[in-house]
Amino acid sequence: MNQTVFAPWDDPNATPLIRFQNVTKRFGEFTAIDDLTLDIYAQEFFALLGPSGCGKTTMMRMLAGFETVTEGRIELAGQDIGPVPPNERAVNMMFQSYALFPHLSVWENIAFGLRRDRKTKGEITARVEEMLKLVRLEKFAQRKPHQISGGQRQRVALARSLAKAPKLLLLDEPLGALDKKLRQDTQFELMDIQETTGTTFVIVTHDQEEAMTVASRVAVMDEGRIMQVATPAAIYEYPNSVYVADFIGDVNIIEGRASPSGDEEYKLDWTEGQAPVLAKSQATFSEGQEAHLAIRPEKIRISTEKPDDAVNAMQGKVLDIAYLGNLSTYHVELPGGQVIKAQTANTRRIARRDITWEDPVWISWSATAGVMLDQ
Amino acid sequence: MKRMSWFNVTSLTLGFAFLYLPMLVLIFYSFNASKLVTVWAGFSTRWYGELLQNEAFLDAAWVTLKVAVISSSIATVLGTMAAYVLVRGGRFLGRTLFSGMIYAPLVMPEVITGLSLLLLFIGIGLDRGVLTIVLAHTTFSMCYVSVVVSSRLVSFDRSLEEAALDLGSTPFEAFRLVTLPIIAPAVISGWLLAFTLSLDDLVIASFTAGPAATTLPIKIFSAVRLGVSPEINALSTIMILIVTVGVVTASLVSKRNALRAQNEVQAAERAAA
Numbered sequence: 048m049n050q051t052v053f054a055p056w057d058d059p060n061a062t063p064l065i066r067f068q069n070v071t072k073r074f075g076e077f078t079a080i081d082d083l084t085l086d087i088y089a090q091e092f093f094a095l096l097g098p099s100g101c102g103k104t105t106m107m108r109m110l111a112g113f114e115t116v117t118e119g120r121i122e123l124a125g126q127d128i129g130p131v132p133p134n135e136r137a138v139n140m141m142f143q144s145y146a147l148f149p150h151l152s153v154w155e156n157i158a159f160g161l162r163r164d165r166k167t168k169g170e171i172t173a174r175v176e177e178m179l180k181l182v183r184l185e186k187f188a189q190r191k192p193h194q195i196s197g198g199q200r201q202r203v204a205l206a207r208s209l210a211k212a213p214k215l216l217l218l219d220e221p222l223g224a225l226d227k228k229l230r231q232d233t234q235f236e237l238m239d240i241q242e243t244t245g246t247t248f249v250i251v252t253h254d255q256e257e258a259m260t261v262a263s264r265v266a267v268m269d270e271g272r273i274m275q276v277a278t279p280a281a282i283y284e285y286p287n288s289v290y291v292a293d294f295i296g297d298v299n300i301i302e303g304r305a306s307p308s309g310d311e312e313y314k315l316d317w318t319e320g321q322a323p324v325l326a327k328s329q330a331t332f333s334e335g336q337e338a339h340l341a342i343r344p345e346k347i348r349i350s351t352e353k354p355d356d357a358v359n360a361m362q363g364k365v366l367d368i369a370y371l372g373n374l375s376t377y378h379v380e381l382p383g384g385q386v387i388k389a390q391t392a393n394t395r396r397i398a399r400r401d402i403t404w405e406d407p408v409w410i411s412w413s414a415t416a417g418v419m420l421d422q
Numbered sequence: 423m424k425r426m427s428w429f430n431v432t433s434l435t436l437g438f439a440f441l442y443l444p445m446l447v448l449i450f451y452s453f454n455a456s457k458l459v460t461v462w463a464g465f466s467t468r469w470y471g472e473l474l475q476n477e478a479f480l481d482a483a484w485v486t487l488k489v490a491v492i493s494s495s496i497a498t499v500l501g502t503m504a505a506y507v508l509v510r511g512g513r514f515l516g517r518t519l520f521s522g523m524i525y526a527p528l529v530m531p532e533v534i535t536g537l538s539l540l541l542l543f544i545g546i547g548l549d550r551g552v553l554t555i556v557l558a559h560t561t562f563s564m565c566y567v568s569v570v571v572s573s574r575l576v577s578f579d580r581s582l583e584e585a586a587l588d589l590g591s592t593p594f595e596a597f598r599l600v601t602l603p604i605i606a607p608a609v610i611s612g613w614l615l616a617f618t619l620s621l622d623d624l625v626i627a628s629f630t631a632g633p634a635a636t637t638l639p640i641k642i643f644s645a646v647r648l649g650v651s652p653e654i655n656a657l658s659t660i661m662i663l664i665v666t667v668g669v670v671t672a673s674l675v676s677k678r679n680a681l682r683a684q685n686e687v688q689a690a691e692r693a694a695a
C-alpha cells in the first residue's frame with residue numbers, strides 16, 4: 048500500500064482553508080497582531096503557541112468574527128470574511144471560559160446552535176444524542192452546567208461547538224482547567240474526534256507539550272508575530288531562532304563566533320581557553336559571524352571517562368541532578384562557569400550511582416547534535 | 423448566637439417603634455367600630471365594607487392600578503433597553519453624559535419633575551388624565567429600572583452572548599434567548615419597584631392628574647383634609663399591604679438573583695482553579 052503523508056503545506060497545489068494576509072490588529076495605540084501572514088489547511092490540527100498576551104486569543108476572535116481586522120484580510124475557503132458577521136460564519140469556537148448557558152440543560156446547550164439552523168425536531172434530537180455519545184455525557188443530558196464537574200463542562204462546550212459540524216473549530220485553551228492526567232486523556236480524545244469528524248481544528252495553548260502532542264503543525268508566536276510555523280518534530284529539531292528553541296522544550300545555548308571549517312561545517316569559538324566546538328549547519332555563516340548553537344540536553348552524553356570517539360568533549364563537574372523518574376538531568380558546570388544540561392534515560396531500575404554531586408565528568412556531543420542559529 | 427445587650431434591644435425597639443408605630447395605629451383604628459376615629463368602640467370590619475360601596479374611591483383605586491401596571495411595564499422595557507445600551511454599547515460619543523442623565527431624575531426633586539411634566543403636557547395640548555399620569559410615572563420609574571438592570575448587566579459574562587452569536591443567533595436572538603432569561607430576576611425586581619413607586623406617588627400624580635382621573639393617594643390626601651374617616655384608615659391599610667407585598671417580593675427576587683450570581687461566580691472560579 049502506498050501510504051500518503053498528510054502534509055498539504057508542502058504541496059504547492061493545495062489551497063489553504065484559512066489565509067491570514069498581512070493582518071494587523073490594533074487596540075488603540077497597542078498593536079496586538081503585527082503584519083501576520085499564515086496559511087492553515089483543511090483537516091489540520093493547528094496549534095497556536097506562545098506566552099500569555101502574545102495575541103493568540105485575538106487571532107481566534109478575528110476568525111470567529113468578534114474582532115475586526117485593522118489592516119490586511121482573512122480568507123476562509125477563498126472568501127474574505129471581513130464583512131461576514133459571527134452568526135453567519137461556518138466557524139465555531141470553544142471559549143476559554145466555556146461560556147455554557149447557565150439557564151439551559153446540557154442537552155439544550157448542545158441543541159442551541161442546531162435550533163438556530165431551523166432544523167427539524169428529529170434531526171436535532173439525533174444530532175444531540177450523537178454529540179452526547181461522542182463526549183460520553185449521555186447520563187448528564189438533563190443536568191444544568193453548574194451541576195456537573197469542570198471536566199464535564201469542558202466536554203459539553205466541545206460538543207456544543209462541534210454539533211453544527213463547522214468547517215473550522217476554534218479551541219481557546221480548551222484544557223486549561225483540567226489536571227494533568229485528565230488533560231492528557233482529553234488531548235487524545237480531541238485528536239480522535241478531529242480524526243473522526245474531519246474538522247479543521249485551531250487550538251490555542253500556552254503549554255508546549257500539549258501543542259506537540261495534538262498538532263499537525265505548530266505556530267510559535269511572540270508579541271503579535273509568528274516566529275516559526277512547522278511540524279512539531281521540525282520545530283523541536285530545527286528551530287529557526289533562539290526564541291523558538293528556548294520556548295519549545297529544554298535547550299543549551301552556546302554563543303560564539305563561527306568560522307567555516309569544511310563542507311557545511313563550522314568551528315564555534317565560544318570561550319577563551321576552550322577548544323572550539325564543531326558543528327554542522329545548512330545555513331551559512333561568514334567568518335567571525337556571531338552564532339548560537341542550540342543543543343537539546345538529551346543529545347548530550349555524560350560519562351566519567353573521556354570518550355575517545357566524540358567530536359566535541361569537555362570536562363566539568365556535576366552541579367545538580369534532577370531525577371524525574373524516567374529521566375535524569377545533570378547540570379554540569381564547565382571551568383568557564385557555563386552550565387550545560389545533559390539528560391539520560393533511566394532505563395535501569397536502580398539509578399546510576401557512578402555519577403553524583405561534585406563529580407568530575409565528561410560531556411560530549413556529535414557535530415550534528417545541535418542547530419546553529421544566527422538570532 | 424450571642425445574646426443582645428439591653429442597649430441593643432432598646433435601640434432596636436425604639437427604632438422600629440419609630441418606624442412602624444404610626445402604621446400600627448392606623449391599621450388598628452381601621453378595625454374600629456366607631457365613626458369617631460380616636461375613640462375605640464370594639465372590633466369591626468364595617469369600614470372595609472363601606473369602602474367597597476364608595477364609587478369615588480373604587481374609581482381612584484382602579485385608575486391607580488391601571489397606571490401602575492401600564493407605566494411599570496413600559497418603564498421596564500425602556501429601562502432595560504437603556505441599561506443594555508449603556509452597559510453594552512461600547513464607547514460611543516457622549517456615553518458618560520447619557521449614563522449621567524439617566525440617573526439624574528433619581529435625585530431631581532419630585533416637585534420639579536411634576537411641574538416640568540405639567541408644563542410639557544400643557545405645551546403640547548395633552549388633556550390631563552390616565553395617559554398623562556402613565557407617561558409621568560414611566561418617566562420617573564424608568565431610571566430606577568435602569569439602575570437595577572444595569573447593575574446586573576455589569577456582572578454578566580459577555581462571552582455568553584458571543585457564544586450565542588457564534589452558534590448562529592442573530593444579536594436579537596442572543597438577547598432574547600440568553601441575556602434576558604439570565605437577567606430576568608433583575609428585570610422582574612425592576613418592574614416591582616416601578617410598580618410600587620407608581621402606586622404610592624402623590625406629588626407627580628397631583629401635577630399630572632386631571633379632573634377626569636385621580637389616583638388613590640390624591641383621593642386620600644384630599645379626603646383627609648376634610649377630616650380623617652375610618653374608611654380612609656381601611657383604605658390605607660389595604661395600600662400598606664399591597665406595597666409591603668411588592669417591596670418584599672422585589673427584595674426576595676433580587677436577593678435570590680444575587681445568590682445565584684454568586685453561585686455562578688463560584689462555579690466559574692472552581693472551574694478555573
Ligand SMILES: Nc1ncnc2c1ncn2[C@@H]1O[C@H](COP(=O)(O)OP(=O)(O)O)[C@@H](O)[C@H]1O
Pocket residue numbers: 074077079097098099100101102103104105106
Ligand atoms: N479588547 C481589547 N482591548 C485592548 N487590548 C486588548 C483587547 N484584547 C486584547 N488586548 C491586548 O492584546 C494583547 C493580546 O491579547 P490576547 O490575544 O488575549 O493574548 P493571549 O495570547 O494571551 O490570548 C494583550 O496584550 C491584551 O492586553
Ligand SMILES: [Mg+2]
Pocket residue numbers: 103104143
Ligand atoms: Mg488567551
